[in-house]
Amino acid sequence: MSLAVLKSRALAGMDAPAVSVEVHLARGLPSFTIVGLADTEVRESKDRVRAALQNAGYEIPSRRITVNLAPADLPKESARFDLPIALGILAASEQIPGDRLDLYEFAGELSLSGQLRPIRGALAMTFAMHRRAQGQPRAFILPLANAAEAALVPNAHIYPAQSLLEVCAHFTARGGECALQRHQPMPVLEAAAHGDFADVKGQLQAKRALEVAAAGRHSALLVGPPGAGKTMLASRFVGLLPPMSDEEALESAAVHSLAGGFSAAQWKRRPFRRPHHTTSGVALVGGGSVPRPGEVSLAHxxxxxxxxxxxxxxxxxxxxxxxxxxxxxxISRAARQADFPARFHLIAAMNPCPCGYLGHPSNKCHCSTDAVLRYQDRISGPLLDRIDIQIEVPAMLPSALSAHADGEPSAVIAARVLRAYDLQLARQGKANEGLNPREVDEHCRLDAAGAAVLREAMLRLHWSARAYHRVLKVARTIADLAGSREVRAEHVSQAVQFRRGLREL
Incomplete structure (x- = not known):
């Protein structure tokens, strides 16, 4: 047999389209050619594969070797095709049997000694294989370092290997000896411990605002002087969120797998990303010549x-x-386009003025009105309009700091959040933050008193239509936390107060 065909996967954003690795041996002067829109890493595979085969004790056929990665119009990147290319050469030259190769998909980078190195996107590839499988999905042979993440896909058959020799022995074994063993999924880990809201003294309004944000998946902006507790509150916010579903956990883990930063210890733990303020736009949203996810997607x-x-x-x-x-x-580039999920809780914090002490009891602030306005104008109106909750976090008085912490524990708040979130799923199948205008009209109807409160706020504060809908969504969440089917005036009043974090000058 001079032709062997194996299956692998490419990466295109969150998708992992199937790739056929076709290896053909022909008469002629010895050569090694890889075709099929391969980038530099893939074209370099021929040198890694040649050295790995020789060091594993196999022969390199003295023939014309052509490797085609189909479909030809799909860009191929990364060294994950090393393993299927090497196996294709061995099968085409009849050094290993090729009758069972079609039952598997392969991915792995080869070292010159024939060892298998970890690859990027193993979970995304396994997830795509099972989602698109017609009938029984193929088993996946991967490097040992990627087995734990790939096995998170339910019912996936993952066979980890440490070297090319182990993979070859799997296909040449008789009676099951030397065959690869299926990797067993890891047990679900306990949720990560976060700081407790009970440690935060005072700041009852800010705590309530973050409870509402967690229940309805709303974004929030905390405005206050240095040392008021903004960072402390934000770092404990993750502990209020509902547990991740299996689907959410898989999608989040797949994004981290694409970035090459997934760890099994992160399974079913909501990510908390905290980029520095020197972060670039590409690092925040993703990009590169081969598009990769940015911070907004890693926070999915x-x-x-x-x-x-x-x-x-x-x-x-x-x-x-x-x-x-x-x-x-x-992410759009000249040669390719990639879509990444980015459904995250935005929690932001800022000082009210350049020195940070506007409104502080010490009267330290000497910033002029123009300086304060210039500082606050660094955040554009359209972006501020998209932040649902904007709350002031005032400075703590010495008497409050010396008192014992008496706030509610995170577990108690999280239980209320979960009940409100379950109500939203039962009513509309999504969190309140995701309601479109038609669904807002259907699920966020106000009584007469509530409509009057919101109408007055719109006239006085000159809110946009977007702000109007976002206040309605927050009011709906407040009503859900109270267990109320109707959105009443008190719910609307609280939602209005939650959108007045920046002082009017």
């Missing part, structure tokens, strides 16, 4: 915390506008 189904919000470059902050609305981010 978790929290993106932006501390010192006005210190971020304004152009960097503007890229948040689209994912805050749609929950996805599209």
């Amino acid at each position: 189904f978790g929290v993106l915390f932006l501390d010192e919000l006005p210190e971020f470059d304004r152009r960097v902050l503007e890229v948040l506008r689209q994912p805050l609305e749609s929950g996805t981010i599209t």
Whole structure:
């Protein structure tokens, strides 16, 4: 047999389209050619494969070797095709039997000694294979370092290997000896411990605002002087969120797998991303010649915390506008386009003025009105319009700091959040933050008193139509926390107060 065909996967954003690795041996001068829109890493495979085969004790056929990665119009990147190319050469030259190769998919980078090195996106590839399988999905042979993440896909048959020799022995074994063993899924780990809200003294309104944000998946901006507890509150916010579903956990883990940073210890733990204010726009939303996920996608189904919000470059902050609305981010380049999920909780924190002490009891602030306005104007109106909750976090008085912490534990608040979230799923199948205008009209109807309160707030504060709908969603969440089917005036009043974090000058 001079032709062998094996199956593997490419990566295109969150998708992992199937790739056929076709290896053909022909007469002629010895050569090794790889075709099929392969990038530099893939074209370099021929040198790694040649050395790995020789060091594993196999022969390199003295013939014309042509490797085609089909479909030809799909860009191929990374060294994950080393393993299927090497096996294809061995099968085409009849050094290993090729009758069972069609039962598997393969991916793995080869070292020159024939050892298998970990690859990026193993979970995304396994997930795509099972989602698109016609009938019984194939088993997947992967490097040992990727087995734990790939096995998270339910019912996936993962066979880890440490070297090319182990994979070859699997196909040449008789009676099961030397065959690879299926990797067993790891047990579900306990949720990560987060700081407790009971440790935070005072700040009852800010705690209540974050409870509402967690229950309805709303974004929030905390405005206050240095040392008021903004960062402390934000770091404990993850502990209020409902447990991740299996589908959410898989999607979040797949994003981290694409970035090469997934760890089995992160399974079913909501991510908490905290990029520095010097972060670039590409690092925040993703990009590169081969598009990779950025911070907004790595925070998918978790929290993106932006501390010192006005210190971020304004152009960097503007890229948040689209994912805050749609929950996805599209990275377009000349050669390819990639879509990544980006449904995250945005929690931001900022000082009220350049010195940070505007409104502080010490009267330390000597910033002029123009300086304060310039500082606050670093955050554009359209971005601020998309943040549901904007709450002031005032400075703590010495008497409050010396008192014992008497707040509710995170577990108690999280139980209320979960009940409210379950109500939303039962009513509309999604969190309140994701309601479109038609669904807002259907599920966020106000009584007469509530409509009057909101109408007065719109007239006095000159809110946009977007702000109007976002206040309605927050009011709906407050009503859900209270167990109320109707959105009443008191719910609307609290939602209005939750959107007045920046002082009017």
